Amino acid sequence: GENVEQHPSTLSVQEGDSAVIKCTYSDSASNYFPWYKQELGKRPQLIIDIRSNVGEKKDQRIAVTLNKTAKHFSLHITETQPEDSAVYFCAANDAGGTSYGKLTFGQGTILTVHP
C-alpha cells in the first residue's frame, strides 16, 4: 500500500516568514494529493489539493508543488500569520481504490507562527 512520509514534524517561524512542508509518497500510481489543516481539538479541513496532471497550484498565500518523478510534493505558505498555527497533514490517494477519499496521511507538521 501507499506510504507517506512528512517532514519536518515541527516548524517554528516568525510572522511574515514563509513556511515549507515536504512529503514523499511511495506509490507512483497515486494521482491526488490534498493538504489538510487541523487546529487543536478541531476537525481536519482541506486547504489545497493537487492532481497529478499539474505541477503547481496556488491559492492566495498557499501553494502546492508536485514532482511526480521524484514522488514528492510540498506545501508553501507565504506571509505567515499567527492564525496559520496548526497541524498540517499531507495525504495521497490509494490509486487502486474506487475513491479519491481513500487517503494515506503523513504524520503531520506542527506549525507555530510567532507574532
Add this chain to the structure above:
Amino acid sequence: GAGVSQTPSNKVTEKGKYVELRCDPISGHTALYWYRQSLGQGPEFLIYFQGTGAADDSGLPNDRFFAVRPEGSVSTLKIQRTERGDSAVYLCASSPSPSSGELFFGEGSRLTVL
C-alpha cells in the same frame, strides 16, 4: 446545510465492552468514510461507503470492527470487545461523490477504553 455530525463526542468505556459511534453526513453526500486518529498521528483509513454498501473495508483492523449505513445516510461504527489499543479519535467524513476528492470531516468521537 449543517456539517458532518458525530455522536457521542466523548465515550469512555471499559475493556471488553461494546461501543457504537454514529455519523450523520452532509445531506446529499453519497460517499462516507471512517478514519481513526491516534494522538500525534495522521488519520488512518478504516472503511468507505458509497451509498448503502461498503465499497472498501480494507482498513478495518480486525473483525471486532464493523460499520453499517443501512439507508445511505447515517452510518454507525461498531466495536466489539473493546481493547485499550482502540482508544483514539474516530473521524467520520463525507464527500459529494467518490471522485470529488475533498473530505468534509466531523469533529470526531473520542473513544477511551480503560
